[in-house]
Amino acid sequence: MYNSPYLRQNTSVRRVMVTVLVAMLPAIAVQVWLFGIGLLLQIALASATALACEAAMLSMRRRPVARALGDGSALVTAWLIAVCLPPLLPWWMIVIGTSFAIIIGKHLYGGLGQNPFNPAMLAYCVLIISFPALMSQWPGLQGSDPATQLHWVLGGERALDAVTGATPLDALRTGLLGNADVSAVMQSAAFGHVAGAGWEWVALAWGAGGLLLLALRIITWHIPVAFLGAMALVSGVAWLIDPSHYASPAFHLLAGGTMLGAFFIATDPVSGATTPRGKLIFAAGIALIAWLIRAFGAYPDGIAFAVLLLNICVPLIDIKTQPPVFGHKVEPPDGGAR
Amino acid sequence: MLSKLFSFNGGVKPDPNKSLSTREPIARLALPPQLVIPLHQHIGGTPRPLVHVGDKVLRGQRIGAADGNVSSAVHAPTSGHVVAIEPRPMPHASGLSSPAVVIEPDGLDAAIEREPFDWHAAAPGEIRDFLRDAGVVGLGGAVFPSHLKLNPGKSGHTDTLVINGAECEPFITCDDMLMRAEPENILRGALIMQRMLAAKQVLVALEDNKPEAAAALKAAAQSLGHASLEVVVVPTRYPAGGAKQLIRVLTGIEVPHGSRSTDYGVQCFNVATALAVWRALEHGEPLTRRIVTVTGNVERPRNFDVAIGTPISHLFAAAGLKPDTDKLIMGGPMMGIPLPNIDAPVVKATNCLLASSPALFAPPEPELPCIRCGECARACPADLQPFELYWHSRARNFGRAQEYKLFDCIECGCCAYVCPSHIPLVDYYRYAKSEIWARERDKDAADSARERFEFRNWRADREKEEKAAKLAARNAAKPAVKPTDGSAPAADVAPSAGDDPMKALIEAAMARARAQKEAVAAKNTDALTPAQQAQIDAAEERRKRASELSGSNAPAE
Amino acid sequence: MITALIVMAGLALVLGATLGAASVLFRTQGDPLVDKIDAILPQTQCGQCGYPGCKPYATAIAGGEADINQCPPGGDEGVRKLADLLGREYKPLNAEHGIEKPKSVAVIDEATCIGCTLCIQACPVDAIVGAAKQMHTIVADLCTGCELCVPPCPADCIDMVPVAETVENWKWRYPVFELKVQPATLPAKEAA
Numbered sequence A: 001m002y003n004s005p006y007l008r009q010n011t012s013v014r015r016v017m018v019t020v021l022v023a024m025l026p027a028i029a030v031q032v033w034l035f036g037i038g039l040l041l042q043i044a045l046a047s048a049t050a051l052a053c054e055a056a057m058l059s060m061r062r063r064p065v066a067r068a069l070g071d072g073s074a075l076v077t078a079w080l081i082a083v084c085l086p087p088l089l090p091w092w093m094i095v096i097g098t099s100f101a102i103i104i105g106k107h108l109y110g111g112l113g114q115n116p117f118n119p120a121m122l123a124y125c126v127l128i129i130s131f132p133a134l135m136s137q138w139p140g141l142q143g144s145d146p147a148t149q150l151h152w153v154l155g156g157e158r159a160l161d162a163v164t165g166a167t168p169l170d171a172l173r174t175g176l177l178g179n180a181d182v183s184a185v186m187q188s189a190a191f192g193h194v195a196g197a198g199w200e201w202v203a204l205a206w207g208a209g210g211l212l213l214l215a216l217r218i219i220t221w222h223i224p225v226a227f228l229g230a231m232a233l234v235s236g237v238a239w240l241i242d243p244s245h246y247a248s249p250a251f252h253l254l255a256g257g258t259m260l261g262a263f264f265i266a267t268d269p270v271s272g273a274t275t276p277r278g279k280l281i282f283a284a285g286i287a288l289i290a291w292l293i294r295a296f297g298a299y300p301d302g303i304a305f306a307v308l309l310l311n312i313c314v315p316l317i318d319i320k321t322q323p324p325v326f327g328h329k330v331e332p333p334d335g336g337a338r
Numbered sequence B: 001m002l003s004k005l006f007s008f009n010g011g012v013k014p015d016p017n018k019s020l021s022t023r024e025p026i027a028r029l030a031l032p033p034q035l036v037i038p039l040h041q042h043i044g045g046t047p048r049p050l051v052h053v054g055d056k057v058l059r060g061q062r063i064g065a066a067d068g069n070v071s072s073a074v075h076a077p078t079s080g081h082v083v084a085i086e087p088r089p090m091p092h093a094s095g096l097s098s099p100a101v102v103i104e105p106d107g108l109d110a111a112i113e114r115e116p117f118d119w120h121a122a123a124p125g126e127i128r129d130f131l132r133d134a135g136v137v138g139l140g141g142a143v144f145p146s147h148l149k150l151n152p153g154k155s156g157h158t159d160t161l162v163i164n165g166a167e168c169e170p171f172i173t174c175d176d177m178l179m180r181a182e183p184e185n186i187l188r189g190a191l192i193m194q195r196m197l198a199a200k201q202v203l204v205a206l207e208d209n210k211p212e213a214a215a216a217l218k219a220a221a222q223s224l225g226h227a228s229l230e231v232v233v234v235p236t237r238y239p240a241g242g243a244k245q246l247i248r249v250l251t252g253i254e255v256p257h258g259s260r261s262t263d264y265g266v267q268c269f270n271v272a273t274a275l276a277v278w279r280a281l282e283h284g285e286p287l288t289r290r291i292v293t294v295t296g297n298v299e300r301p302r303n304f305d306v307a308i309g310t311p312i313s314h315l316f317a318a319a320g321l322k323p324d325t326d327k328l329i330m331g332g333p334m335m336g337i338p339l340p341n342i343d344a345p346v347v348k349a350t351n352c353l354l355a356s357s358p359a360l361f362a363p364p365e366p367e368l369p370c371i372r373c374g375e376c377a378r379a380c381p382a383d384l385q386p387f388e389l390y391w392h393s394r395a396r397n398f399g400r401a402q403e404y405k406l407f408d409c410i411e412c413g414c415c416a417y418v419c420p421s422h423i424p425l426v427d428y429y430r431y432a433k434s435e436i437w438a439r440e441r442d443k444d445a446a447d448s449a450r451e452r453f454e455f456r457n458w459r460a461d462r463e464k465e466e467k468a469a470k471l472a473a474r475n476a477a478k479p480a481v482k483p484t485d486g487s488a489p490a491a492d493v494a495p496s497a498g499d500d501p502m503k504a505l506i507e508a509a510m511a512r513a514r515a516q517k518e519a520v521a522a523k524n525t526d527a528l529t530p531a532q533q534a535q536i537d538a539a540e541e542r543r544k545r546a547s548e549l550s551g552s553n554a555p556a557e
Numbered sequence C: 001m002i003t004a005l006i007v008m009a010g011l012a013l014v015l016g017a018t019l020g021a022a023s024v025l026f027r028t029q030g031d032p033l034v035d036k037i038d039a040i041l042p043q044t045q046c047g048q049c050g051y052p053g054c055k056p057y058a059t060a061i062a063g064g065e066a067d068i069n070q071c072p073p074g075g076d077e078g079v080r081k082l083a084d085l086l087g088r089e090y091k092p093l094n095a096e097h098g099i100e101k102p103k104s105v106a107v108i109d110e111a112t113c114i115g116c117t118l119c120i121q122a123c124p125v126d127a128i129v130g131a132a133k134q135m136h137t138i139v140a141d142l143c144t145g146c147e148l149c150v151p152p153c154p155a156d157c158i159d160m161v162p163v164a165e166t167v168e169n170w171k172w173r174y175p176v177f178e179l180k181v182q183p184a185t186l187p188a189k190e191a192a
């Protein structure tokens, strides 16, 4: 039995999720081109783990497995985990991270739509806290041959010097710790035009995917604009005050996970704020905390932690930013009937 | 000249599907063998029946009188005989029955003689009473008695009178066709309303997907030549035809839930209501017919001019219901209600009858959990957060749902239309609203019961005191006589009487009753509402009739 | 160290005294708890709880003399609300006091009524009108369905009729939420 409306727009959760996956493709392509096929192995592994965990959890919770698997939400989580992690991690790390995200981050809270934390970021944080060394090894830009990559993914011995391609954020942190100033660090080989060789392209590809999501009305402008705006603002102010210790806004916007975070991670509807003003506050908060962690914290990139911190605040933000309801925006005439 | 249109947030643009039923002009449908005219067709009190079974009625004869001022009369649409006054299935989602007058037309269609009424000379109050007794109610679907809205209120005047021809729901075209057919009369009705409301301007608004109707209205407005009357074409976006949304589009004013728009200097009527007002006042014709769109899964979709009380099956027969129809809907596909019974009659609220088939309106995909995507909030014309309402309604947390302004929801269905999780959101709101109403009813009943219980206890105490005082006085006068308590001897007698304990009990009761007769009869009927008083009066009536009958020993009528 | 102890002890004393004074000064008048409990009780006034009406039962609950599961007309929901209000554990309705029934109203068979007024005296909310030797009638809107008028009637002419659903009081049903595939087979799980 169902009642009006009898007309429904042709839309579904599955459609939304598949669109997100499609929008991730450009950036994935650029990363593969830069760092080799390691990322593809990682995506495949994460996807398989996510689907298996999802199916297991659903059947344990006695929910219809096929229907919920088909919604694609587990795949989005898996892909986000895969692109956040450095490529060529040993397989068991991917498995641990993904199953943590799906089992603990999602289903223990009640499954799709109920999780207060972004599951992908939860997985990232768990991994970076547990395995900080492995998590900071990004492969060199030149890449290595697929066989070696496979060898590493399967958990084989790693020739450490072959994986020394530190990310620009890492390099900046190490450089600054070594008392070099920003411009000096930027001169080094790892840096391209702005934010590290190749990294600008990755960031721009994320941005392009994000614009696609905006154009298809999967996300609204609030979160990306507030995120990037706040990031530019805080880093810009700091940079104007002391350019030798703080990197430029352009660097911050294009380095690390800024673009990915602004368009794909902070926009996760389930764990994010929902009201328009709430979204602005939520995203600006993430950007601010992420910059603070980058500038003063112990981890090179703080987006994941920032997202989780703001996830905690979401109920409060939502309650405080409820938009006025039709007819309740202004006082009624002569203070009258209310 | 209206220089600027406003807009409301949200809304959706479903496929209008209107051309289905606009190809053919309005057809006057022949009378069915039986008309079922429900007494309660509007918001407010249920009319009292004025006719008896077996009576002959004429077209336009009042068969139900308004019960109080917040009510409206009902009339016979043709001449014939009253064959029954009994509960009949209603065009309501419940499929339950309500009292109705069943008339068998005699085919003569003889009209009742009209009392002349010169509305030009009448005072506004008299016109309102006349409209109430002519059964004019809002024909856009809300069926609120129109005479109540035709009152400018304290200020004595109104800024804007909105005549709503927007008709934003897909499939429905009854207003469209009416505007094409009788534009002058609609506008004349609007001008009468303008006079009653002392309105500065009249805006006749319709969506831009009805160019023919707009042209007809504009031409009619020109020929009437009233400077304060304007035909406004608004952009097509569902639900632009919702009264609040249309007022917002035309004037920028947002009327909150629970306030009257007159307080904001605006009043809004449907085009068909304007026509009904004109017919009632100019021709003395009460509201007994209306235009109904029959569309969807039928062979010959079109608009019919039908007598109110015509069984819905009669309309579908005329339009040719297709065999694969899986459900019937009264209203449009966005806000319509399911019709469990095809024999229910057309009522004043019936604007459209829609036959659905699995191909036309596919059953929704299974519901998934809400992903808080906010699509619904973006589509909501009332600026609500539908997913929060859903969340709290589903958890039966009605207090919280009301905090999120559940009652501001107009049940337009935009949120459910866009929801990617296919959640029947509006069903949850309807459920929550009717639960809250039920609880309020229960609470009112409990409060009144508590009051009456406390009053009764107080009275019992007082009586005891009075009795004690009387007893003391009597004892002082005649100290030898022991007062007899009615029930004590009865208890002694009952077992010994054996053969007839009932009689003993009754005697005991009577004895006690005599003692308390006055007190009881008079005092427990204090503080009754008019409705309760009416019920008591009815009982007294029955009682009188029963005693008359037993007195004369005549058989029952 | 000693200063700290003294400061802390002094602070505790002052705060304690303030709290004590406040509780004396601002003591609430009457007993709002009884009223709060009474507001939850359905006011059927049937006495099934073992008290002569809802208010006395409310007083008894507030006084700790009665349990919260003795009011059948209030039903399961009533017990839950009381448990919520009083911060007590929910418990199912005590069957000794009766079971929850759909709401009914009393109807007097007007042909059989002998006008004895016994039911009038029994009705706790004055829902019956009539005078001696005349037919009595129940005002359905006022009747709480307590059934107290049924036993005293010597002519046995009072029936309890469940309140029928009408177009006016009909309620939309809770939408079916069919996410669970099969009913949880808990016993099997426990056995395993």
Ligand code: SF4
Residues within 6 Å of the ligand: B369, B370, B371, B372, B373, B374, B375, B376, B377, B386, B387, B390, B415, B418, B419, B420, B421, B422, B423, B425
């Ligand atoms: S549109 Fe549906 S899924 Fe999205 S927030 Fe609203 S109710 Fe939830």
Ligand code: SF4
Residues within 6 Å of the ligand: B376, B379, B380, B381, B382, B383, B384, B385, B386, B389, B408, B409, B410, B411, B412, B413, B414, B415, B416, B425, B426
């Ligand atoms: S049905 Fe209610 S909540 Fe949903 S869009 Fe319409 S007004 Fe908003």
Ligand code: SF4
Residues within 6 Å of the ligand: C041, C042, C043, C044, C045, C046, C047, C048, C049, C050, C051, C052, C053, C054, C055, C057, C070, C071, C072, C073, C074
């Ligand atoms: S059992 Fe009857 S008298 Fe007692 S509280 Fe419940 S309704 Fe009131």
Ligand code: SF4
Residues within 6 Å of the ligand: C105, C106, C122, C123, C124, C125, C126, C127, C128, C138, C142, C143, C144, C145, C146, C147, C148, C149, C150
């Ligand atoms: S009429 Fe009978 S059942 Fe109804 S409240 Fe009075 S005593 Fe109770």
